[in-house]
Amino acid sequence: xxxxxxxxxxxxxxxxxxxxxxxxxxxxxxxxxxxxxxxxxxxxxxxxxxxxxxxxxxxxxxxxxxxxxxxxxxxxxxxxxxxxxxxxxxxxxxxxxxxxxxxxxxxxxxxxxxxxxxxxxxxxxxxxxxxxxxxxxxxxxxxxxxxxxxxxxxxxxxxxxxxxxxxxxxxxxxxxxxxxxxxxxxxxxxxxxxxxxxxxxxxxxxxxxxxxxxxxxxxxxxxxxxxxx
Numbered sequence: 001x002x003x004x005x006x007x008x009x010x011x012x013x014x015x016x017x018x019x020x021x022x023x024x025x026x027x028x029x030x031x032x033x034x035x036x037x038x039x040x041x042x043x044x045x046x047x048x049x050x051x052x053x054x055x056x057x058x059x060x061x062x063x064x065x066x067x068x069x070x071x072x073x074x075x076x077x078x079x080x081x082x083x084x085x086x087x088x089x090x091x092x093x094x095x096x097x098x099x100x101x102x103x104x105x106x107x108x109x110x111x112x113x114x115x116x117x118x119x120x121x122x123x124x125x126x127x128x129x130x131x132x133x134x135x136x137x138x139x140x141x142x143x144x145x146x147x148x149x150x151x152x153x154x155x156x157x158x159x160x161x162x163x164x165x166x167x168x169x170x171x172x173x174x175x176x177x178x179x180x181x182x183x184x185x186x187x188x189x190x191x192x193x194x195x196x197x198x199x200x201x202x203x204x205x206x207x208x209x210x211x212x213x214x215x216x217x218x219x220x221x222x223x224x225x226x227x228x229x
Contacts, residue, residue, distance in 0.1 A: 005063055016035055029044075117158070
């Protein structure tokens with residue numbers, strides 16, 4: 001029998017502080033009647049990111065048997081979180097051949113490194129910069145990433161689900177240490193990607209700065225789903 005791990009809440013230890021629900025990028029944990037609850041085992045990714053943030057040690061991981069997926073669902077979708085569920089994206093080719101003289105896109109990356117945790121917070125290129133904070137996957141989903149989003153911006157990338165820790169502290173240091181002209185967050189449509197927007201907002205609020213802020217949601221098919229301020 002195949003087993004998978006999911007979060008388990010000890011209600012006697014839980015004080016209802018809600019920290020774990022904010023940390024859960026998949027939305028599997030919610031407060032119900034003043035206690036944290038696992039409301040959807042299928043959305044829990046079993047990575048245990050919620051464990052270390054609980055101040056009372058009320059969360060553990062327990063193994064549950066993997067049940068069969070519904071007959072109407074693909075066989076590999078049983079107990080997968082929405083953010084990692086696999087699906088095929090069908091594309092239609094525009095024309096059978098490329099022109100003989102095709103313009104080669106130029107990289108618009110303005111600095112190195114670009115990973116949030118590696119980039120120096122006091123780098124000179126942050127002075128009066130427009131900052132793009134992008135989830136890793138957006139560059140692969142959105143075809144014109146460099147031209148439409150990275151051009152004339154300092155680009156920071158990260159994955160709130162796979163990288164350890166919270167980006168908020170590092171981003172706060174960047175915002176406080178520099179004169180930032182604007183902040184754009186580019187995230188995927190999947191629930192786990194909301195952690196990037198939350199970290200940027202938290203960092204901006206804690207920095208004490210007032211900086212124009214917006215975020216764009218990209219679909220897995222490469223479309224722009226929405227732009228919000």
